[in-house]
Amino acid sequence: MIDKRLLKAMPMTKKYIALNVFLQWLSLLCNILIMSVIAKLISKIFLAAISERELLSDAILLVFLIALRSLFSLLAAKASFKTTTLIKLRFRKLIFEKLFKIKDNYLQFLSSGEITQVTSEGVDQLEIYFASYIPQFFYAMLAPITLFLTILPLDALTALVLFICVPLIPMTIIMIQKWAKRLLSKYWDQYTKLGDTFLEDLEGLTTLKLYEADKDYQKKMDIEAENFRKITMKVLTMQLNSISIMDLVAYGGAALGIVLALAAFNNQTIDLNETIFIILLSADFFLPMRLLGSFFHIAMNGMAASDKMFKLLELEVKDNYSDKFDPNGDIELDHVSFNYDQRPIIDDVSIKIRKNTLTSIVGPSGSGKSTIANLIIANLEARIGKIMINGQDVRSIDPTLINRHLTYVGADAYIFKASLREELAIADQSADDQKLWSVLEKVKLARYFENLNGLDTKILEGGKNLSLGQRQRLALARALLHDSKIYIFDEATSNIDMESEEAIMEVVRSLRDKTVILISHRLANVVSSDMIYCLERGRVKEEGTHKELLEKTGLYRSLFLQQHAYEDFMMEDLYERAV
Numbered sequence: 160m161i162d163k164r165l166l167k168a169m170p171m172t173k174k175y176i177a178l179n180v181f182l183q184w185l186s187l188l189c190n191i192l193i194m195s196v197i198a199k200l201i202s203k204i205f206l207a208a209i210s211e212r213e214l215l216s217d218a219i220l221l222v223f224l225i226a227l228r229s230l231f232s233l234l235a236a237k238a239s240f241k242t243t244t245l246i247k248l249r250f251r252k253l254i255f256e257k258l259f260k261i262k263d264n265y266l267q268f269l270s271s272g273e274i275t276q277v278t279s280e281g282v283d284q285l286e287i288y289f290a291s292y293i294p295q296f297f298y299a300m301l302a303p304i305t306l307f308l309t310i311l312p313l314d315a316l317t318a319l320v321l322f323i324c325v326p327l328i329p330m331t332i333i334m335i336q337k338w339a340k341r342l343l344s345k346y347w348d349q350y351t352k353l354g355d356t357f358l359e360d361l362e363g364l365t366t367l368k369l370y371e372a373d374k375d376y377q378k379k380m381d382i383e384a385e386n387f388r389k390i391t392m393k394v395l396t397m398q399l400n401s402i403s404i405m406d407l408v409a410y411g412g413a414a415l416g417i418v419l420a421l422a423a424f425n426n427q428t429i430d431l432n433e434t435i436f437i438i439l440l441s442a443d444f445f446l447p448m449r450l451l452g453s454f455f456h457i458a459m460n461g462m463a464a465s466d467k468m469f470k471l472l473e474l475e476v477k478d479n480y481s482d483k484f485d486p487n488g489d490i491e492l493d494h495v496s497f498n499y500d501q502r503p504i505i506d507d508v509s510i511k512i513r514k515n516t517l518t519s520i521v522g523p524s525g526s527g528k529s530t531i532a533n534l535i536i537a538n539l540e541a542r543i544g545k546i547m548i549n550g551q552d553v554r555s556i557d558p559t560l561i562n563r564h565l566t567y568v569g570a571d572a573y574i575f576k577a578s579l580r581e582e583l584a585i586a587d588q589s590a591d592d593q594k595l596w597s598v599l600e601k602v603k604l605a606r607y608f609e610n611l612n613g614l615d616t617k618i619l620e621g622g623k624n625l626s627l628g629q630r631q632r633l634a635l636a637r638a639l640l641h642d643s644k645i646y647i648f649d650e651a652t653s654n655i656d657m658e659s660e661e662a663i664m665e666v667v668r669s670l671r672d673k674t675v676i677l678i679s680h681r682l683a684n685v686v687s688s689d690m691i692y693c694l695e696r697g698r699v700k701e702e703g704t705h706k707e708l709l710e711k712t713g714l715y716r717s718l719f720l721q722q723h724a725y726e727d728f729m730m731e732d733l734y735e736r737a738v
């Protein structure tokens with residue numbers, strides 16, 4: 160009934176859990192005293208053997224005890240809250256650290272919907288597991304023992320019968336646990352599936368509307384939502400049924416205790432005072448277990464979520480990285496191959512990127528250019544061959560060092576909802592306004608933002624209030640602020656306007672003391688490169704400078720001429736239409 164894996168992952172919560180149990184136990188002791196005072200009071204009033212003074216002092220004692228009990232309960236709740244905070248912080252931190260370490264590879268194991276749900280609701284449900292269920296688990300054992308020992312000297316038979324009935328509750332829990340576990344695992348599957356569909360439909364909503372396919376997708380989501388509703392109902396039914404059974408045991412047991420106490424009173428083995436005392440406490444035997452039972456269902460849900468979480472947390476990642484890395488050297492790919500599901504994507508590629516040069520990688524779409532970029536930044540791992548930077552295998556370099564010294568700019572760098580200043584500060588928090596303006600100047604955005612609110616200009620989510628070209632230029636400004644030794648531009652100028660493309664290319668060409676890798680399908684951009692590698696179906700087909708490659712009359716030349724002819728044709732066409 161307790162997941163040891165979970166407890167092991169959270170050693171620092173033990174202290175607070177123990178404190179919580181202890182405080183609850185103190186509160187129970189107060190309760191026993193309160194009941195004994197009440198029992199005495201009632202029996203004295205009944206026998207008309209009480210003075211006003213006694214009544215008053217008993218009343219004061221009662222108020223004091225009740226206040227004390229509340230204090231202990233309050234402190235127990237505080238301890239439980241403390242556990243909660245620890246759990247949330249710790250688990251979310253563990254998950255995010257793991258995601259950073261496994262990088263892009265995580266999608267092979269969990270979908271982004273699953274990860275979102277596990278880290279949000281999954282962690283919330285674990286909170287109940289740690290802050291309520293676990294302490295209650297121990298308290299629910301401690302409480303009946305304490306009560307048993309309290310009642311034993313008064314009436315052994317009643318004490319024994321009550322004590323023996325208590326385990327019936329956990330027994331019913333165990334009986335339904337197996338069934339519940341299967342059901343809850345299905346419930347979580349369905350839940351994350353719905354989340355996935357929802358997330359994807361939302362992201363693709365514009366496209367779906369454009370093609371009038373939104374109705375079909377809505378239907379698909381309706382079906383999944385309905386499935387989710389059904390399984391939710393099943394879970395609720397299961398929980399309700401088991402709570403009914405537990406109630407039956409709890410209140411039946413208490414009733415039995417009351418009957419036994421009355422019988423003992425009838426036989427005059429206990430007096431009125433003791434009888435009332437036992438009656439008042441008999442329900443307390445069962446209440447902690449019953450509460451445990453209701454926490455149990457929520458805790459089970461958390462445990463089901465934790466299975467998914469551990470699936471992620473237990474993924475093996477290397478952590479014996481070298482913390483030394485000097486990016487001031489050549490980048491070399493040595494007979495590198497890479498597959499996706501047995502399909503060769505990169506096939507025995509050997510290339511050398513000299514430091515402080517501009518090296519371009521070109522080739523038809525799907526030829527493996529981005530894959531090579533991802534291998535260099537160790538986002539993907541090559542099983543065959545070696546990738547070295549300054550003689551050091553990238554697989555052995557601490558990922559944070561790679562991030563520090565290599566800057567990757569893709570075709571759709573994410574722009575955050577923030578002020579312009581905050582947007583840029585992502586890359587360099589220490590940069591002053593002057594430095595920010597100087598990079599904006601470089602990417603030719605300074606004029607534009609000057610006319611708005613300067614560095615305080617608000618940028619919308621995903622950079623929606625900027626044009627594509629402006630977004631890319633902003634992404635470039637951010638990359639420049641990052642000031643690393645190695646830059647990789649992967650189609651950083653695709654799908655954007657000529658003016659932006661020219662502005663970006665000017666900056667790329669100006670990075671003379673950096674090692675720059677330029678991936679572009681537009682060959683006009685790579686003409687001035689120091690070295691060009693031309694890929695085809697994952698292999699290096701040709702290599703050399705623009706001039707050398709043109710002389711080869713091979714793939715590069717034909718691609719170049721094709722594009723040239725196409726662009727000339729477009730220009731002529733435009734010209735003719737203009738005159």
Ligand SMILES: Nc1ncnc2c1ncn2[C@@H]1O[C@H](COP(=O)(O)OP(=O)(O)O)[C@@H](O)[C@H]1O
Pocket residue numbers: 499504522523524525526527528529530531
């Ligand atoms: N996550 C992935 N899973 C399976 N295949 C992929 C994945 N990413 C890319 N590919 C395949 O790898 C090949 C090379 O992709 P990529 O390196 O992105 O090409 P390029 O950047 O040259 O256009 C393509 O055929 C693509 O379909």
Ligand SMILES: [Mg+2]
Pocket residue numbers: 528529530649650
């Ligand atoms: Mg690509």
